[in-house]
Amino acid sequence: PDSIDWRKKGNYVTPVKNQGPCGSCWTFSTTGCLESAIAIATGKLLSLAEQQLVDCAQAFNNHGCSGGLPSQAFEYILYNRGLMGEDTYPYRAENGTCKFQPEKAIAFVRDVINITQYDEDGMVEAVGKHNPVSFAFEVTSNFMHYRKGVYSNPQCEHTPDKVNHAVLAVGYGEEDGTPFWIVKNSWGPLWGMDG
Template identity: 50%
Template sequence: RIKGSNGYHDIILQLHHEFVNTLNGFNRSLPGNSAFATEPLRGASFISPANVKLPNSVDWRDKGAVTPVKNQGHCGSCWSFSATGSLEGQHFRKTGFLVSLSEQNLIDCSTKYGNNGCNGGMMDFAFAYIKDNKGLDKEKLYPYRAHDEKCRYNPQNSGATDVGFTDIESGSEDQLMEAVATIGPVSIAIDASQESFQFYKTGVYYEPMCSNETLDHGVLVVGYGTDEDNQDYWIVKNSWGLTWGDDGYIKMARNRDNNCGVATSASYPLV
């Protein structure tokens, strides 16, 4: 057993793989009970903006497009937090209002789209559910429980909706940068299976042992930049509470061969 110093290590952790299996719930090969499991769901393809000079740094938190860091608890629901984060950003950009949206609504109600609640899911499946459902409830009216429950979506409590989603070209950090700069926060999936990720506190996270194909954790890119040592990074919002990482965030290496798969499975909802 390990006792450590940052958030999740205040809990006495058992085995690292147990931590990973409990908390990392992005699953590209869900059994599901819909056609999406055998027929991959496809979003619109991202079209790079023409004649746009991208800023050297972007942080959507400064623009008011990002809700406070949330905590998924011991439930593999990271995919739902990634999805709500991206939709919260798009809804803010469209309306000027930042509304915290319900992960529990996604956990309880999107199983027929291929998601498995606390046992994993995918952000694109969540976006497809929200589109067909014509809404997603507000967090405060459908609060988080960290376990699977009966669906109780109420259209009167809806805080936002989408009309589909866009997929970034797999592996293209250039396209991801364009999307983050011009669209807003973007849902991504990463390999968060390394112990170094679990114990991250500060600095730019680069992990040579990371896979850029075997992805297990859904998170949210809210910006990018370059530090004083000239290291490019992505600003990534996690869903493990404020005590993990750098106040719930991590700076992940950018332009280092898609380290940890940051650009392998990136998408955002259309509003």
């Protein structure tokens, strides 16, 4: 489709969460994607445990509050056989000991598809036909102060080594001929346009 906003299609996107003083954006990007995929498939919107990823996914080249990658977090969930809910493994915004209890897992990953870097058409297709998609980009200082409208920054680097923040693409569209992504961040609902 020319545009899509999963927030308006139904109860498919959880409310914006806040990662706090922990570099765990990668966990929120991952859980947001999985929460939406499950809601689209089953009609049930679950809130999943970012803290489990912070505490337990180190073997998959993730580093808790010091950063990680959604692609590796999905691999952890796939091989670990599940992710618990926020209610049974609440978020604490700090590194902790892994307390995963397999019998309490409520979300599972059967397959992961990685869209190659620079394949924006592939990302449009994935968001338009399937579900919101995790992605990462370079945050510069002016992004911190974003409030509204279409954000663009020509200073952003276009190389993967500069990527420093993971978010969730919940839709896309076009305004005055300028294509844009609708992004769910993890800095709470007061940042930007309701988060």
